[in-house]
Amino acid sequence: MNQVKIGRFIADMRKQQNFTQREFAAALGISDKTVSKWECGNGMPELSFMQPICEILKIDLNELFAGEKLTDADYKEKAEENIITLVEEAERIKKNIVGGKVLGNANNVEMDVHEAHKTNAEFWSTIGSEFLGATALPNWGGFFPSEDKINLLGDLYGRKVLEIGCGNGHSLKYAADLGASDLWGLDISVSQIELSEQFLKKHGIHAKLICLPMEDECGLPTEYFDLVYSVYGIGWTTDLDKTFQQIHSYLRKDGIFVFGWSHPIHKCVSVENGRLIFSNSYFNENWYRAGMSNKEIMLSNRMLSTYINALAENGFVIVKLVEETDREKAMGAENDFGRKALMLPTVFAIKARKA
Numbered sequence: 001m002n003q004v005k006i007g008r009f010i011a012d013m014r015k016q017q018n019f020t021q022r023e024f025a026a027a028l029g030i031s032d033k034t035v036s037k038w039e040c041g042n043g044m045p046e047l048s049f050m051q052p053i054c055e056i057l058k059i060d061l062n063e064l065f066a067g068e069k070l071t072d073a074d075y076k077e078k079a080e081e082n083i084i085t086l087v088e089e090a091e092r093i094k095k096n097i098v099g100g101k102v103l104g105n106a107n108n109v110e111m112d113v114h115e116a117h118k119t120n121a122e123f124w125s126t127i128g129s130e131f132l133g134a135t136a137l138p139n140w141g142g143f144f145p146s147e148d149k150i151n152l153l154g155d156l157y158g159r160k161v162l163e164i165g166c167g168n169g170h171s172l173k174y175a176a177d178l179g180a181s182d183l184w185g186l187d188i189s190v191s192q193i194e195l196s197e198q199f200l201k202k203h204g205i206h207a208k209l210i211c212l213p214m215e216d217e218c219g220l221p222t223e224y225f226d227l228v229y230s231v232y233g234i235g236w237t238t239d240l241d242k243t244f245q246q247i248h249s250y251l252r253k254d255g256i257f258v259f260g261w262s263h264p265i266h267k268c269v270s271v272e273n274g275r276l277i278f279s280n281s282y283f284n285e286n287w288y289r290a291g292m293s294n295k296e297i298m299l300s301n302r303m304l305s306t307y308i309n310a311l312a313e314n315g316f317v318i319v320k321l322v323e324e325t326d327r328e329k330a331m332g333a334e335n336d337f338g339r340k341a342l343m344l345p346t347v348f349a350i351k352a353r354k355a
C-alpha cells in the first residue's frame with residue numbers, strides 16, 4: 001500500500017471539497033494532527049475511519065486504497081490489486097514486535113490517554129510480571145550489553161536516584177546494592193508497586209514508591225535527584241515531551257538521565273526462515289493495540305530521532321547514545337531473536353545531562 005500516494009490523494013480530495021484539515025478532522029471526530037500525519041504519508045487511517053473518509057471526500061474505498069480517481073476501464077484491475085495489497089497488509093500488521101515477541105492482531109488506534117493508561121496498567125498488573133526480572137538492571141534488555149560492562153549510570157554511591165517504571169523493584173535493588181542512598185520509584189501499576197514494596201522490604205531496602213503515570217504531575221521533589229533512570233519504561237509514555245519536562249524538573253543541575261528502550265529498527269524487521277525481512281515502516285509512529293498473552297497493550301513505535309529531539313527540546317544534552325549487541329550473549333541464544341541481534345540493535349540506551 002502506497003501510504004504517501006494515499007496521503008496526497010486524501011489531501012487533494014479534501015481540498016477539492018473545500019475542507020481545512022481541522023474541519024475534515026472534526027467531521028471524523030479526530031485530531032487535525034492525525035489528518036496531517038495521513039496526508040504526509042506517515043500513517044494510514046485505521047479501518048473504522050475508511051468508510052467515513054470516503055463518504056466525506058465523495059470517493060469510494062477502491063479509490064482510497066489506490067490513492068487516485070479511477071475510471072471504469074481500470075476499476076476491475078485496481079480492485080484486484082487492492083485486495084492483494086490488503087491481504088499482504090493484514091499479514092504485515094501481524095508482525096508487530098515487542099521485545100523478543102512477534103505480536104498478532106496489532107491494530108492502529110487513535111491514541112487516547114485514558115485508554116492507554118487503563119490498558120497498560122491492566123497488562124502490567126496481571127501478566128506483565130512475566131517480563132520483569134528480564135528487564136531489570138544490570139540488564140538493559142534484549143542482547144544489550146550489561147550495565148556492569150557499559151557503566152552508563154556512573155558511580156551510584158550516596159546518590160539520590162529515581163526510577164521511572166520501576167516495576168517490581170529489581171533495578172532499585174541494583175541501585176541500592178551499589179550504594180545509592182535515597183531511592184524513589186514511580187510506576188503506573190498498583191500491583192507492580194506492591195510487588196516492589198514487598199521485594200525491597202524483604203531485602204531491607206527503603207524506597208519511596210509512587211503509583212502514577214509518568215506523564216502526570218507526580219508531586220516528586222524538583223531540582224533534587226542526581227540520577228533518573230528507566231529500564232524499558234519510557235516508551236510506555238503517552239506524552240514524551242511532558243515526561244521529559246517532568247524528569248528535567250526532578251533533576252538537580254547537571255543531573256543525569258539514562259534510559260533504555262526497544263530499538264525502533266528492531267520493530268521493523270522480522271525473521272522468516274532465517275532471513276531478516278523488513279516488515280514495518282521505520283517512519284510509522286501510529287499508536288497500536290495488540291494482544292499479548294490474552295491481554296492487550298497500547299504502544300507506539302517512536303523513531304530514534306523522536307527521542308533525541310524531544311530530549312534536546314526539553315533541556316537535555318546527549319552524553320552518549322548506545323546501539324550495541326553483546327555478541328557473545330546473542331550467539332549463545334541460538335534463536336531468531338539472537339540471530340537478529342547480531343545484525344542490528346534490538347535495544348538502545350541514551351545517557352543525557354540536564355543542561
Ligand SMILES: C[S@@+](CC[C@H](N)C(=O)[O-])C[C@H]1O[C@@H](n2cnc3c(N)ncnc32)[C@H](O)[C@@H]1O
Nearest residue numbers: 124136165167171187188189213214231232236
Ligand atoms: C518493562 S517494565 C520495567 C521493569 C523495571 N524497570 C525493572 O527493572 O524491573 C515497564 C514498567 O513500566 C510501567 N509503566 C507502563 N506505563 C507507564 C506509565 N505511563 N507511567 C509509569 N509507569 C508505566 C509498567 O507498569 C511496568 O512496571
